[in-house]
Amino acid sequence: MRRVAIASIIVLALLISLAACSSPMPTVNDGGSEGARPLRIVATTSIVADVVTQVAGEHASVTTLLPLGADPHAFAPSPRDLATLHEADAIMANGAGLEEFLEGYLASAGQDVPVIYLSEGITLRAFGEHDDEGEQPGDVHEDGDPHTWTSPLNVMVFARNAADALAALDPANAEAYHANADAYVAALEELDRWIQAQIDTVPAENRVLVSDHDVFGYYADRYGLEQLGAIVPAFSSAAQPSARELADLQTAMRERGVQVVFVGTSANPNLAERVAADLGIQVVVLYTGSLGEAGSGAETYIDYMRYNTTAIVQALR
Ligand SMILES: [Zn+2]
Numbered sequence: 221m222r223r224v225a226i227a228s229i230i231v232l233a234l235l236i237s238l239a240a241c242s243s244p245m246p247t248v249n250d251g252g253s254e255g256a257r258p259l260r261i262v263a264t265t266s267i268v269a270d271v272v273t274q275v276a277g278e279h280a281s282v283t284t285l286l287p288l289g290a291d292p293h294a295f296a297p298s299p300r301d302l303a304t305l306h307e308a309d310a311i312m313a314n315g316a317g318l319e320e321f322l323e324g325y326l327a328s329a330g331q332d333v334p335v336i337y338l339s340e341g342i343t344l345r346a347f348g349e350h351d352d353e354g355e356q357p358g359d360v361h362e363d364g365d366p367h368t369w370t371s372p373l374n375v376m377v378f379a380r381n382a383a384d385a386l387a388a389l390d391p392a393n394a395e396a397y398h399a400n401a402d403a404y405v406a407a408l409e410e411l412d413r414w415i416q417a418q419i420d421t422v423p424a425e426n427r428v429l430v431s432d433h434d435v436f437g438y439y440a441d442r443y444g445l446e447q448l449g450a451i452v453p454a455f456s457s458a459a460q461p462s463a464r465e466l467a468d469l470q471t472a473m474r475e476r477g478v479q480v481v482f483v484g485t486s487a488n489p490n491l492a493e494r495v496a497a498d499l500g501i502q503v504v505v506l507y508t509g510s511l512g513e514a515g516s517g518a519e520t521y522i523d524y525m526r527y528n529t530t531a532i533v534q535a536l537r
Contacts, residue, residue, distance in 0.1 A: 259390050262308040264319045265292050266511040267369050268338060268378070270521045272312050274404045275382040279393045283308075291486040292318050292509045293456045297325065308333050310389055312382060315339040318366035320456070336385040338378035339368045345437045347455065365455050367508075371438035372408040372415070375521060379404045411522050412442075418533045419443040426536045430469070430478055432487040433457045435508045448472055451481065451492045457509075466495070473499060480535040484508025504535045 259280040263269035269284040276282055283304060286295050292314070297305070305311055305325065313319050315337025325331065344364025368374040383401035387394035419427065427445045429436050433452040440447040449469045452459050461469075472478075479501050483492045486509040496503045506528045512518030518527040 259386075260307065260309050261386075262305055262311050264311070264313045264322070265509065267509075267521055267524070268312055268314050270511060271338065271375060271378045271404070272382050272386075274521075275379055275397055275400045276386055277396060277400050279390065279396055280386060286510070288513055289485050289510050291457055293320055293458050295319070295321050297321055305333060306331075310385060311335045312385070313337055314366065314369065316342070316344055316366040316368055317363055317455075320458075336381065338381045339366070339374070340377075340381055342368050342374050342377050344368070345441070347434070365434065365437045367435045367455070368438060369521070370436055371442040372412045372525065373442065374438060376405045376408050379408070407522060411525055415525065415529050416443055418529050419445065422533055422536045428476055428478055428536070429482060429532070430473060430480070431482040431506075431508075432484055432489070432492050433459070435484060436482075448476060448478065451495060457484075457487050461491070466491075470495060470499060473501075480504050482506050482532070482535075484510075485512070486510045502535070504531055506531055 259276075261272055261276065261280050261282045262285055263272050263282055264285050266284050266286065266288055269282050272280075273282045285297070285301055285304065286292060302325070311322075311333055313322060313335055316339040318339075322335065326335065344366075346364060369378070379401040383397040386397040390397075428448045429440055429445050430448050431450050434447065434450045434455050436445070437447055439445070449472055451466070451469070452461055453465055453469070473495075478499075481492045481496050481501065481503050483489045483503055483505055485505060485507055489503065489505075493503055507516070507518045507524050511520065511524050512527070516527070518524040
């Protein structure tokens, strides 16, 4: 009995301290008058959430829908996730077809929360663009490459889109959102220069990427790498390679002397590990569809890009 009582007191104390920690937020409709609730944004992936948080600063609460490490292509929202989406003032998503579950959600009855796609305005890569392999009949086909965030130039567009959307939802803080976006874009410009300087240290003939699925197209285009192929030759990790595709990839990798396969933490590594074992090469784990856990060194988008670039450069050099 006594133990139960102490436990309840601890729980109560925690609840009180949590309540005390929640900071006052500006309001949605009336520019910050007392008593109204704060602007609530639900971001789909941890990457989208980080960009939105950088732009929102302390002026909105940002909730991340997908858990760290979840595959954004294959994510299926739980009833609780749907309730979280329903209670938001706006949903911010990568878009470009990344969050396949959103289509079903938006088609559901009674859905009236606005969705802002941060990739809006970015020219999407087509499948096979800048790759040696063309499109095969029967390939899983999407409108374009949804992995826009792998180039910081595109994330500058994310930041501008987020600032515009937040300013429209909360005009009282419009200036702050645009100023935060300006500062973030400056940090992304520095990141872009840093990545190029790192890639430039890799001998030209080694600047070849093979990954679990076609995730690094914008990165490869921006920094002068070749995306030779992928274990799953598609923009979605949900696809499956044919035996022929896998054999062709292994041949191409052998011919090019590829020494490493990159696998994202949100992907199933089994097939990549088998290919690597067949070829006697290494598997290097990167963060692709998700930021890393606390302590990973990839907790923010900028750190995630630095982490991946360092791992890529070390493996290719
Ligand atoms: Zn992907």
